[in-house]
Amino acid sequence: MADTVISIKDAVVSYREDVALRGVSLDVIAGEFVGIIGPNGAGKTTLLTVVNGMGKLLSGRVTVLGDSLRSGNGRSLRKRVGYVAQVDNIDPRMPMDVREVVMIGRFGVLGLFRRPGKSDWQIVDEMLELVGMTHLARRPIGHLSGGEQQRVAIARCLVQEPELFLLDEPTASLDWKAQSEILELVKEIHNSRKLTTLFVTHDLDALPHTCDRVVLMKDGLIVDDGPPDQLISTSSLSQLYDLPESVVEARRPHMHVKE
Template sequence: MTDKKDLAADGVVIEIEKAVVSYREDVALRGVSLSVARGSFVGIVGPNGAGKTTLLTIVNGLGKIIQGRVNVLGHSLARGCPASLRARIGYVPQMQNIDPRMPVCAREVVMMGRYGHLGFFRRPSRDDWELVDALLEKVGLAHLARRPIGHLSGGEQQRVAIARALAQEPEILLLDEPTASLDRRVKEEILAQVSGFHKAGNHTTLMVTHEMDIAARLCDWLVLMKAGRILAQGKPEDVLQQEILKVLYENGDGQYYLPRQRRIANWI
């Protein structure tokens, strides 16, 4: 964990201390602590119900902590996440069904990423539209810019969501399973774009994923979560150990799915 401290010395942008989050009778996070250094690409992995999405949403204030402390970009979120701070955090939620009749086109959805910065009473300027068009070009959707958002395929909608988050010119980018239920080719294209944007931009990226090989390939820090707690965190080569993964995916009945060591070696 010394490496983590070295990273933190560059400037911690997210500091979570003993965060507890509860939805009704379920406790989603059970005293989670995590600090994320500026510029790092953090992968959050673990089985379903581990609290990965919740961990992501307490960073931009969409998830509410009932105990603990969250500090993002130097602001304490004790009293919620102000709109001005949310505007600095790009968020790509899990893929959702969009009503095909929704009267909004792809270009307008990407422009929504600028709305938080514009504030009330200000219309998008020519510069804003140029930025939006450039982002659509980068994600390969310039030709579909004026297509209703509900008419795009799942992969195209995900690219629009990523472009929208990038239109915020974010300091932190949160991605919640950006490639879930997409085919291999689209998945690889989107991940290459995400990786490219992370390297080119000056932001910190947190990505929830179920796919360990992707996490190992793209991320410089992995957080392994299980049952609302962080089981392990560190560099991919340090945490992707059979003993740790065995505990991560053990289902309570003593049974678990564990990839073979050879495959684990391939990820790293």
């Protein structure tokens, strides 16, 4: 039987008065590529932060990579989970170059008091090559375009040598070309490194065709979960995004949606 690497049972997470997750349960098996879609505010990012130990559970149980998540063990878990967060504005004057930013991914694995050695820099250079950023390795990080910064974020995540690959809206605010290149890259990395991937997006155009499974979220709940061919239909999207079916139909040629 395949290994379950993520097991979430009745997770409830709340930020002040807003309940971000209202009793979510999800099991993910090793090697799966899961797309999590839903409108803004559905709880998708919160679900990822629960998996990497940064979200604080009000109730429920989360087991990730065999460890039950408690308040004290989030940090050790995060070293094994690669997380590509949503694009943040980077100060153009930030005194760090691309190579140094990618190296941050090794810091948790290295632990306190240990400096990066030759082998760590070698891993950084390999990952920069993998994401096609070797030519910009010495460029100040703030001088990159959105798509380039996202490639750096993916390289930073990979130098961690993670077992889980979490991506939060990795293609948001990117142009069409950068978006399709990042999707291609993520797909390739997932397959070649045999990772378990959770890919969050609110944009169906960005949903990788290769998802083994799609989870639909709305208002802090998982409303559906299954293979993309069965789930992503005009009627399910109409309900998910509160749009009339005619509007979903009109947009369909641009989306990977069956009738």
